[in-house]
Amino acid sequence: MNPAGAATAQQLALFDRAGAAEPEPDDAPPQTATAFRHPQATHELLLDGHRVAYLLRRARRRSIGFVVAAEGLTVSAPRWVRLADVEEALRSKGAWVLRKLQEQRERAHQQLAARVVWGDGAEFPFLGQPVRVQLDTAVTGAQLVPPEPGSGQPAQLRVGLPASAAPSQVRDAVQAWLQRQARRVFEARCQHFAPAMGVTVRRLSLSAAATRWGSASASGAIRLNWRLIHFSEATIDYVVVHELAHLIEMNHSQAFWQVVREALPGFEDARAPLRETVLPSWD
Numbered sequence: 033m034n035p036a037g038a039a040t041a042q043q044l045a046l047f048d049r050a051g052a053a054e055p056e057p058d059d060a061p062p063q064t065a066t067a068f069r070h071p072q073a074t075h076e077l078l079l080d081g082h083r084v085a086y087l088l089r090r091a092r093r094r095s096i097g098f099v100v101a102a103e104g105l106t107v108s109a110p111r112w113v114r115l116a117d118v119e120e121a122l123r124s125k126g127a128w129v130l131r132k133l134q135e136q137r138e139r140a141h142q143q144l145a146a147r148v149v150w151g152d153g154a155e156f157p158f159l160g161q162p163v164r165v166q167l168d169t170a171v172t173g174a175q176l177v178p179p180e181p182g183s184g185q186p187a188q189l190r191v192g193l194p195a196s197a198a199p200s201q202v203r204d205a206v207q208a209w210l211q212r213q214a215r216r217v218f219e220a221r222c223q224h225f226a227p228a229m230g231v232t233v234r235r236l237s238l239s240a241a242a243t244r245w246g247s248a249s250a251s252g253a254i255r256l257n258w259r260l261i262h263f264s265e266a267t268i269d270y271v272v273v274h275e276l277a278h279l280i281e282m283n284h285s286q287a288f289w290q291v292v293r294e295a296l297p298g299f300e301d302a303r304a305p306l307r308e309t310v311l312p313s314w315d
Contacts, residue, residue, distance in 0.1 A: 038281050040048045052245050057079060064136050065147065066131045066231045067082070067083045067084075067085070067105060068082065068083070068084045068104055068105065068130075069085040069086070070085055070086050070087045070103055070104030070105055070106065071082075071104070072089055072102055072103075073085035073086055073104070074086070074087055074089045074109075075087075075088050075115070075118075077119055077122055077123075078125050079122065079123065079126040079129060079130055080127070080130060081129055083128050084105060084122075084129065084130075084133070085104070086104065086105040086106065086107055086122075087104070087105070087106045087107070088106075088107050088109065088115075088118065089106060089107070090108075090109060090111045091108050091109070091110070091111070092110070092111070093108060093109075093110050094110065095110075096108070096110075096113065096117075096118060096121045096215075097222070098108075098125065099128060100129065100132035100133055100136060101136065101138055102139070102140060104133070104136075105133060115289050120172075122301065123169045129254050133159070139169075141288055145314050147312065148203075148312045148313070150197065150199040150200070150202040150203040150206070151165070151167070151197075151199055151202055152165060152166065152195055152202075153165065153166075153168040154202065154206075155186065156206065156210075156211065156262070156312050157218070157262040157263075157312070158176075158187070158189075158213070158261065158262065159261065159263070159264060159268075159299075159312070160262075160263055160264030160265070160267070161186070161187065161263060162186040162187075163176070163186055163187045163188070163189050163190050164185075164186045164187070164189070164190045165188075165191055165202060165206060166189065166190045166191070166194050166288075167190075167191055167195050167197060167202070168190045168191065168192065169193070170192075171173050171190045171191065171192040173191075173192055173209070174189055174191045174192065174205060174206070174208075174239075175189070176188070176207040177187050177189075177190060177221045189199045189202040189206065189209065191205050191209075192205075193205060193207065194205070203314070204293060207232070208315060210258065210262075211238060211242070211246075211258045211261075212263050213260075213261055214238060214259075214260065214261040215236075215238060216253065217261060217265070217268060218236060218238075218260075218268070218272065219236055221265075221268060221272045222236055222254065222272055222276070225269070225272055225273055225276055225295060226276055228282070228295065229273075229276050229277070229279075229291070229295050230231070230280075231252070231276050231279040231280060232252055232279075233252055233253075233254050233276070233279075234251060234252030234253055235251075235252065235253040235254070236253075236254050236255075236256070237253070237254070237255050237256075238255070238256060238257070238258040239256065239258070240257065240258060240259075241257055243256075243275075244257065245250065245257045245260060245271050245306060246271050246272075246274065246275040247275065248275040248276070248278035248279055248282075250282060252279060254275050254276070255275075256271065256272070256275065259311055260312075262309075262311050263305055263306070263309070264302075264305070264313070266302040267302050267303070267306060269296060269302060270296060270299050270302040270303050271306070273292055273296045273299065274292060275291045277291040278297070
């Protein structure tokens, strides 16, 4: 099961017509273009008024493929395909390419905005709600203090560190606390759903995978990404049920989704934040 924000790919069939693309007229009016540039760009093309610099890779394959990722657009094409045909394929899918590039740019901006400056007053999400760090040497470890009812203030995580603590110390202390909470919550949710679904969890472990929210093996072992603890319990429940369902159906067939739906009706709403939410960076 993959986190949102993974690279988008689409295979495009080669064009039957091998003619070169029409050149831009010399007297065309200047356009204000948004530039999208891959850091290793080898070629450049104007798509609907937007200048796109992309990385072209020649490979042993039968078709032209596009991948839009955080760094930009990569095009893979057979060695024997002319550049003119590559550009024609790009133009034919220009709207799709530009939409995906813009989505990646917006996501990068969101990730920058979500970056946490670890220190006194830093905020992060826990079970879908904001929590504010309070450094307090009178505390041993870390303690969560709920907000006063009606105060409109976030909960506080009192961390036993001095105000002079380095950002890395604060980050590590918060991460350790979150991982403890993740194991506690995930174990409770597995124990809640597994009996009703008729499965047994032989082993539960935490992961820090960059590309997966969870995984399951036929032996009954479940791995869940500790960063799920940032999401609401409803979203955590969806991932738990998703992985438990794999103990019944090791695929994503209609039968698999029926198992998920029976255990968690309306799971689609709980799944949506996995694709839409930008989480704090732990770099």
